[in-house]
Amino acid sequence: MRINNVAQKPSYYSPWQDYGCISSTGSGFIIEGQRILTNAHLVSDSKYLEVIKEKSEIPYRAVVSFIGHDCDLAILDVQDKSFFKDTTYLEFGKNLPGLQSTVLVYGFPMGGQRISVTRGVVSRIDYAVYIHPGNYTHLIMQIDAALNPGNSGGPVIQDGRVAGVAFQFGENLQNVGYAVPLTVIGHFLADIADGTYDGYPDVPLSCQNLINGAYRRYLGLKEGMTGVVVSTVIERGSAEGFILPRDVLVAVDGRPISDDGSITVGGESYSLGETIERKQVGEPVKFDVIRSGRLVYCTFPLKKLNAPMVRGNTYDKKPEYFIFGGLIFQPLSLEYLKTWSEDWWNNADKRLLYYFDCYFSNGIYIKNPEPIVLTRVLPAPVNRHYTGMTNNVVKKVNGREVKSLRDVIDAFEAARGTYYMVEFDGPHAPCVLDANQVKTENAEILRTYGIPRDRCLHGDSSGDHP
Amino acid sequence: MLIPLCPCMAREGENSSIPVVRLHVTYQKYDSANPWKKGDNDSRSGYGCVLPSHKVITTAEIIKDCTFIKIEKSTTGECYPARVEVVDYDVDLALLTVDDKSFFSNLAPLEFELNARIDQTVHFMVFEDSGEIRAIPGTIVKVFVDDYTFSWTEYLLYGATVSFEGQSGGWGEPVFSQGKLIGLTMSYSSTKQYARLIPAPIIVHFIEGIRHGKYLGFPYHGFWVTSLTDPVRKKYFGLPPDANGIYVRNILPGGSAEGILRIGDVVTSVDGFNLDWGGNYRHPIWGRLDYQDRIARFHYPGETIELGIIRDGRPMKVRMQLKRFTPAQYLVPIMTYGAPPRYIIVGGLVIQELTVDYLRTWGKNWQNTADKEFLYYSKYEFAKQQTDRKRIIILSKVLPDDVNVGYQGLKDLIIVSVNGRHISTMDDVAEALRHPDGEFYRFTCVENSQEIILDRAALPAADKRIAGRYGISKMQDAK
Numbered sequence: 001m002r003i004n005n006v007a008q009k010p011s012y013y014s015p016w017q018d019y020g021c022i023s024s025t026g027s028g029f030i031i032e033g034q035r036i037l038t039n040a041h042l043v044s045d046s047k048y049l050e051v052i053k054e055k056s057e058i059p060y061r062a063v064v065s066f067i068g069h070d071c072d073l074a075i076l077d078v079q080d081k082s083f084f085k086d087t088t089y090l091e092f093g094k095n096l097p098g099l100q101s102t103v104l105v106y107g108f109p110m111g112g113q114r115i116s117v118t119r120g121v122v123s124r125i126d127y128a129v130y131i132h133p134g135n136y137t138h139l140i141m142q143i144d145a146a147l148n149p150g151n152s153g154g155p156v157i158q159d160g161r162v163a164g165v166a167f168q169f170g171e172n173l174q175n176v177g178y179a180v181p182l183t184v185i186g187h188f189l190a191d192i193a194d195g196t197y198d199g200y201p202d203v204p205l206s207c208q209n210l211i212n213g214a215y216r217r218y219l220g221l222k223e224g225m226t227g228v229v230v231s232t233v234i235e236r237g238s239a240e241g242f243i244l245p246r247d248v249l250v251a252v253d254g255r256p257i258s259d260d261g262s263i264t265v266g267g268e269s270y271s272l273g274e275t276i277e278r279k280q281v282g283e284p285v286k287f288d289v290i291r292s293g294r295l296v297y298c299t300f301p302l303k304k305l306n307a308p309m310v311r312g313n314t315y316d317k318k319p320e321y322f323i324f325g326g327l328i329f330q331p332l333s334l335e336y337l338k339t340w341s342e343d344w345w346n347n348a349d350k351r352l353l354y355y356f357d358c359y360f361s362n363g364i365y366i367k368n369p370e371p372i373v374l375t376r377v378l379p380a381p382v383n384r385h386y387t388g389m390t391n392n393v394v395k396k397v398n399g400r401e402v403k404s405l406r407d408v409i410d411a412f413e414a415a416r417g418t419y420y421m422v423e424f425d426g427p428h429a430p431c432v433l434d435a436n437q438v439k440t441e442n443a444e445i446l447r448t449y450g451i452p453r454d455r456c457l458h459g460d461s462s463g464d465h466p
Numbered sequence: 467m468l469i470p471l472c473p474c475m476a477r478e479g480e481n482s483s484i485p486v487v488r489l490h491v492t493y494q495k496y497d498s499a500n501p502w503k504k505g506d507n508d509s510r511s512g513y514g515c516v517l518p519s520h521k522v523i524t525t526a527e528i529i530k531d532c533t534f535i536k537i538e539k540s541t542t543g544e545c546y547p548a549r550v551e552v553v554d555y556d557v558d559l560a561l562l563t564v565d566d567k568s569f570f571s572n573l574a575p576l577e578f579e580l581n582a583r584i585d586q587t588v589h590f591m592v593f594e595d596s597g598e599i600r601a602i603p604g605t606i607v608k609v610f611v612d613d614y615t616f617s618w619t620e621y622l623l624y625g626a627t628v629s630f631e632g633q634s635g636g637w638g639e640p641v642f643s644q645g646k647l648i649g650l651t652m653s654y655s656s657t658k659q660y661a662r663l664i665p666a667p668i669i670v671h672f673i674e675g676i677r678h679g680k681y682l683g684f685p686y687h688g689f690w691v692t693s694l695t696d697p698v699r700k701k702y703f704g705l706p707p708d709a710n711g712i713y714v715r716n717i718l719p720g721g722s723a724e725g726i727l728r729i730g731d732v733v734t735s736v737d738g739f740n741l742d743w744g745g746n747y748r749h750p751i752w753g754r755l756d757y758q759d760r761i762a763r764f765h766y767p768g769e770t771i772e773l774g775i776i777r778d779g780r781p782m783k784v785r786m787q788l789k790r791f792t793p794a795q796y797l798v799p800i801m802t803y804g805a806p807p808r809y810i811i812v813g814g815l816v817i818q819e820l821t822v823d824y825l826r827t828w829g830k831n832w833q834n835t836a837d838k839e840f841l842y843y844s845k846y847e848f849a850k851q852q853t854d855r856k857r858i859i860i861l862s863k864v865l866p867d868d869v870n871v872g873y874q875g876l877k878d879l880i881i882v883s884v885n886g887r888h889i890s891t892m893d894d895v896a897e898a899l900r901h902p903d904g905e906f907y908r909f910t911c912v913e914n915s916q917e918i919i920l921d922r923a924a925l926p927a928a929d930k931r932i933a934g935r936y937g938i939s940k941m942q943d944a945k
Binding site: 209 | 698716872
């Protein structure tokens with residue numbers, strides 16, 4: 001069926017408001033249980049969603065019942081059950097299509113009333129980044145077929161059964177489209193079976209290959225033993241307390257790991273990250289580990305890390321912020337960096353880029369887990385000297401160290417004195433505001449700039465998925 | 467058209483001439499991305515003046531990375547080889563010496579004009595193709611304080627409007643006023659017809675700082691400031707409403723102010739001069755000039771000056787002994803200072819210092835496109851050395867060989883220890899390499915605590931292969 005969405009994304013530049021509405025259209029299909037399967041990117045930030053059956057013009061209101069931003073899938077529900085009259089549901093296939101096998105892609109590429117069917121050939125199945133979240137990698141099926149954005153959410157069918165959901169399109173390549181394959185759909189549906197979408201567990205380790213013989217000998221590996229060596233165990237991650245740095249992982253769930261980190265099963269080769277990616281949050285993983293020359297077994301459940309800094313594209317959430325005296329404080333996030341426009345990777349502030357890029361690798365996750373940025377100053381008499389201080393990272397408010405947006409709010413609200421002082425990371429002079437002046441001007445600043453609320457703080461600080 | 471500049475010169479004799487010379491410099495840049503190689507040869511020309519002491523003064527930019535210098539006189543057209551004796555890249559000046567003493571004959575003695583005036587007409591000396599000196603008129607329009615070509619520290623500058631009429635400029639063209647040297651041209655914009663001059667007072671301070679073969683240099687105060695113009699911060703930091711001062715926001719490690727000033731101090735006077743709201747002192751001729759000029763130009767390292775400050779709301783005076791901020795004190799050196807990049811290649815691992823020159827290898831837009839981790843250090847911590855971190859030592863890349871399989875994709879990582887020893891300088895790396903970790907060489911990086919382990923026994927043969935395969939004549943240059 002066709003899916004029409006009116007979406008409204010929040011602005012991270014003016015975090016109290018949204019951008020204008022954007023309409024988009026795509027496809028979806030019915031699966032067992034009167035559910036509609038489609039892509040998350042089609043229905044994100046939705047303000048109004050409707051579905052229209054093939055050969056019909058009657059729109060039905062739909063709502064998102066489950067959405068997986070980390071795998072670009074969503075389940076919709078239609079309140080008016082008459083929608084499902086005279087419909088059947090598609091069943092899923094058992095196995096991934098073989099390479100070079102033919103598939104049919106159904107959808108509404110140019111809108112229209114009638115469904116279009118495109119024939120294509122599966123040319124590749126490999127792990128790649130899912131553009132919708134930006135920071136997750138899963139299996140992707142590549143199909144040589146003329147697909148376009150209207151095909152998003154449409155089923156990829158082989159032998160009458162669903163093999164995937166079309167969702168991404170090659171920019172530079174003509175006649176190439178991508179689909180979310182069965183395995184990822186299966187992971188998603190299994191996850192939501194308990195009523196909540198938990199998402200993908202995070203990889204709790206950083207490893208290095210052991211291709212170099214010297215490294216293997218240094219670690220005391222005997223001839224014939226292969227594996228990868230752990231260089232970092234992420235603090236508060238699933239592996240903490242179970243795995244140690246310098247551990248050599250020689251097998252995962254009983255399957256041997258080669259020196260390049262690959263695991264071969266039935267002629268197919270996977271990476272260690274991919275093995276973890278197939279599991280559900282809470283599912284255990286077992287490693288055979290060589291530690292100081294001895295073999296030990298480590299089993300632990302995989303978790304989501306929920307690091308405070310959100311490094312993926314964010315949807316269906318309002319940006320967190322706090323405005324005080326016209327100073328806008330926001331947590332550093334990918335969405336904030338994107339306000340520097342498309343080429344933000346090269347143009348954004350270098351300190352912020354460093355905190356973002358090296359968040360895990362350089363331990364910023366430990367030292368400064370949620371850098372709070374003074375992003376803008378809404379000019380007013382009380383702050384007129386500080387308009388140039390933007391994009392500095394807040395270190396202290398009134399002498400109190402701040403490690404989160406909550407800390408910033410608490411520090412301002414707890415202050416009793418004639419001044420508020422904000423100190424920053426780096427060799428910058430502090431901002432000093434007159435307390436009485438702020439009290440007088442605070443409400444007026446919000447009114448002048450049309451800001452309904454001076455703050456927005458989520459309950460928890462996870463942002464990767466709902 | 468030759469303009470007789472100074473009647474006094476004509477009196478010296480028929481054959482005497484203006485002591486302006488042209489330099490032809492062959493230079494060879496270093497290739498920071500491949501530090502064992504040098505770039506191509508190239509040449510540039512510029513100008514200098516001959517000093518009564520039988521030396522030649524010119525700009526550092528002209529002689530940077532030089533392999534050969536020859537100096538041309540306007541009277542004879544003959545070229546004499548010259549050598550750099552002293553160079554200070556911060557003030558963009560160099561002193562050269564010429565061994566052939568006949569070079570110095572028939573040159574009028576150079577005098578300095580230490581006081582420029584706004585709207586004063588001056589003459590820029592250039593060589594015609596014929597070798598004759600031409601004087602191009604210009605006007606001094608500005609006297610101010612700003613950073614020079616190679617420095618982030620700030621010094622006195624003259625701004626002048628001049629038209630070089632299609633010729634390129636900004637290569638040390640000496641500028642005269644009434645027959646005296648008023649400055650050397652540091653840069654010139656043909657679109658704006660505007661030149662920046664290194665003023666004579668700076669040149670004289672440079673020359674007089676060379677004593678008994680030692681160069682004293684220009685002192686640096688070693689702290690960074692913000693103007694306090696807003697009444698709230700003035701009150702908070704204890705400045706009376708009608709007083710002025712500058713807020714100390716950073717103290718450079720190893721600098722003049724370390725141990726003397728504190729972050730939060732407000733400096734109200736420097737060397738006996740009160741500062742205005744912009745941090746300027748009042749110069750008798752040039753009016754408001756940035757306080758940094760008062761420190762840099764009127765003193766030498768080792769001398770002590772007095773600062774008036776307000777600390778914790780109380781006015782007090784402190785005495786600060788001035789030091790030079792030397793290249794050795796940078797965590798991330800901002801230029802090569804004429805020396806080749808330090809490097810060690812071991813087992814194909816190219817280990818070198820992080821410098822701004824290395825970041826420039828990312829191309830024109832390097833300030834945006836270079837490695838984000840490195841950009842952070844070069845922008846925000848370049849002057850922030852610590853006792854256990856003097857330079858940032860990096861693995862820039864791995865030259866593939868059997869000995870380093872498995873590591874060949876690694877590049878641009880910060881090395882924090884070698885063979886278990888914490889490293890802070892290239893010397894530390896060389897020293898650590900003399901103490902292998904058993905049969906191995908072990909390198910630990912900051913990023914994810916990655917390690918690189920090499921087989922010690924395999925290294926001599928590997929290094930030989932690598933040197934041969936990649937044409938490396940010297941596997942290390944890290945004295």
